[in-house]
Structures are given as structure tokens and as C-alpha cells.
Amino acid sequence: MTKGALALLIHGGTDNWSPDRWKLRFEDVCRDRRVILMPATGVDPSEVHYAAVWKPVPGELAAFPNLKVIFNLGAGVDALMADKSLPDVPLVRVAVDDLTNRMMEYVVLHVLMHHRQELYLRDSQAAKRWAPKPQWPAGALSVGIMGLGTLGIRSAEVLKTIGFRVAGWSRSPRQVDGVNCFAGAAELDAFLRRTDILVSLLPLTADTRGILNRDIFAKLNHTSPLGAPVLINAGRGGLQNEADILACLVDGTLGAVSLDVFTQEPLPADSPFWTHPKVVLTPHNAADTDPDEISKYVARQIARFETGEALENAVDRGRGY
């Protein structure tokens, strides 16, 4: 019997999302089924049983009447959830060690960068100024991670090993060894009050949109060795109020920020974030999805599905992540 085809709908734009590269990887791991890079001519949409997607055009997936599973090629499904015509079939997101560890590297790099006063030291180097300031130990700072899921937990564990005091905030109560866990709206203020470096690894949902705003920043601890608190956002741009961030950097509510994600991507050339001296900016590459790893992950999930096993990391559409 012919196996249902796998359609690839990939619209990433950057090198990592080169559709041809992904097609080669999928052909390698799904040798017994047809892999179709969309858009393609001569395709009978009813033959397509699986779709592996990154930012498909809204409505694109509705064209396949026999779709059984949609695989999102990243961890965040916000772009898919915005598609009102998304077929009502299981939606699986990425949760693999490769991606989780890449994000952990980003978070640790940026927490250390602020903790070790890298902005000041690079500025000193540019000015040929030999003027070290006192350096405090990691244990003097509290890092608070909003989003204590797959990525947040791994980052928390490594930050804790380095010696930071670590807390996390999630929707439902969590328990992570050595991490001070807070949950829900009722515990948000307590979480913020003890936080010097706020790391955002939240998904973008109706509940979290715009959550990184002045009200939240004003509640962070302002008495740490850093002086003003620091924001690191690698979740999604839609979580942050960008006007508030810029204003809070001016009036000292925030001391510095590291931003990997923006409300508009690519970031427009005239954005003030590009040149702001207190902003460390990266182009949404905190944790790339690796075509080798992720194509194998999707192939494994299809095999599970076809032998009647439960799919892993299925999205709860009600929660939106």
C-alpha cells in the first residue's frame, strides 16, 4: 500500500529555513514515502497525510482533505494558532535536546554577559579605558525565568549550577530541584519582586501577549549589584511592549536588555533597537531548529503514529501552546 505523502510548507526566509535543505533531509529519513515541497504542481492534495511546516500561509493547510498530523518545525506554534482555517488534526511541536540546549546556551550567555558587565567592559575597550569595576559573585543575583517549560527548566538548571539564585514562573505549579517555583497570576508579583534578571521563555498566546510591559518591569528588584534590572526575551516579540522597553531604558526602570525576538521580524532598519547602547540584539537565532535533528524527530513521530502509539509534544489548542 502506498504511504501517505508528507508535504513541506516552509516559509522561513533565513538560511536555516532553506526549503531545499529541509527537503533533502526529509527525503533521507522518509525514504518510503513521497516528500513534496510546496508549492508544487501535479500534486493530488488527497494523497497528503502529514505536513511539516514553518510559518505556512494562513489557509495553506486547509487544502489537504486527508491530513492526519501537522508537525510544526519549531517549538512555538503561535503563527499556526493564528490560522483560523487550521485543520482540526493533532498538532505536534518541537521539543528535542538539540534545540533545548541551544536555547540554554543563549540564556546562559546573556545572563553571564550582564552579570559580568560586558556592556561596560566593551565600552571601556573601545575608549581604551583601563577601569575595572568591582565584580560580584553569581550568587548575588536572582534570575527569574518566565516560562518554566522544556526550555525554561533546562536553562534554570544550568544557571543554578553556575551559582545564580534561580526562580521560575509558569501557568500551573511546577517543581524543579533548587529552583524557586511560582505559578499563575496570584504569584507573579512575588516572583517579580525577587528578580534581578528577567528571562522570558513564554509562548505567545492570548494570555501572554504584551506581558513584558512597564507594569511588570517596575515590579522587578532594583537593589541588586546590577542597579537596574535586566530583561532577556527569547520567547516571541509579541510578548513585549517595545515602546515601554525603550522608555524604561531611558528612565532607569530597566538597566539593559537582550532581545532575540521582535514584534516585526526582520527588524526594520530604522528601529532604535539596532543602535541603542543598552540593547544586545540577535536576529531570532537563540535556538535554531536543526534540519538533521528535526527531520529525524518528525520521522520518529510518524512511525509512532502509524503503529498506534501516542504522539509526543502535542499542542493543547485550548491553551494555545
Ligand code: NDP
Ligand atoms: P513549553 O510549552 O514547554 O513551556 C511553556 C512554559 O510557559 C510553561 O511553563 C507554561 O506553563 C508557561 N506558560 C504558558 N502560558 C503561561 C501563562 N499564561 N502564564 C504563566 N506561564 C505560562 O515551551 P518551550 O519551553 O518549548 O518554548 C517556549 C517558547 O520559546 C516557544 O513557545 C517559542 O515561542 C520560544 N522559542 C524561541 C526560540 C528562539 O529562537 N528565539 C526557539 C524556540 C522556542 P505550564 O508549565 O503551566 O504549562
Ligand code: OXD
Ligand atoms: C521556535 C523558533 O519556535 O525557532 O522554535 O522560534
